[in-house]
Amino acid sequence: MASPRKVIITCAVTGAIHTPSMSPYLPVTPEEIADAAVGAAEAGAAIVHLHARNPETGEPDQTPEAFARFLPVIKQRSGCVVNITTGGAPTMSIEERVRPAATFRPEVASLNLGSLNFGLFGMLDRFKDLKHEWERSYLANKDIIFRNTFGQIEYILTTCAGNDTRFEFECYDTAHLYNLKYFFDRGLVKAPLFIQTVFGLQGGIGSHPDDVLHMKRTADRLFGDQYRWSVLGAGRNQLNIAAMAAAMGGNVRVGLEDSLWAGPGRLAETNAEQVRAVRQIIEGLGLAVATPDEAREILSLKG
């Protein structure tokens, strides 16, 4: 009997979209981020996707110093693959955004394949009691453009070129898949391409099964067997998007960066809780969870 397909679980432990007043369980301090990452890895995540925050206010912090407060701890306590964000927060400059990945030369770094309107204001209806002024102005801003121009994408690619860092290509719509094809055809990115298709984020593609099929069909047509597919569903769509993709041959991403929830109206108390929930679905489908080394094999990481 053939061995079950290995599914790579990525866990995005804190991000830069959700803010501390939204959930007491959102990791903010370096210790909380390190514990969340190690806990997620122990629960079955092969890859942890990392952002940093100001330990007092929880504001996104993209300085290498902020990352240096938890990266060595994670490396010492876990063999998981580290994926450092180059998205940072949509209000940051591209120079600021790429600095941690350029400094720490991780196995994986995220790369966003296009600009989009970033609709955070939708969360204001859900979360009323915001402690910090920065949370209110950040979330209420209806004019946020998450800028990722061809020049900025190329800047990140060339800045990280010599580091043997491979990318988690974040695609929020089919146009972003075509943008990736453009860089692939120019040899600026190499196969296997780790494509993270993002569903249900206001400003990007929706979270209907047709949207998932549409993104997968487009990626199949553009990249054939040159890519490894993964999905993330924002908010309450997290697990149903993951279940669909796992059944269709894909890999999955969970974590409090993408969703604060463990169920309708129930906040997730840990990132590991979401990893366990998606693992149950994966094993329920007769599939297996990839170890960090199996993920390195599947994605041709430097190790």
Ligand SMILES: C[C@H](N)CC(=O)CC(=O)O
């Ligand atoms: C929807 C996710 N927040 C996308 C993300 O993780 C971007 C990045 O860090 O580069």
Ligand SMILES: [Zn+2]
């Ligand atoms: Zn991120």
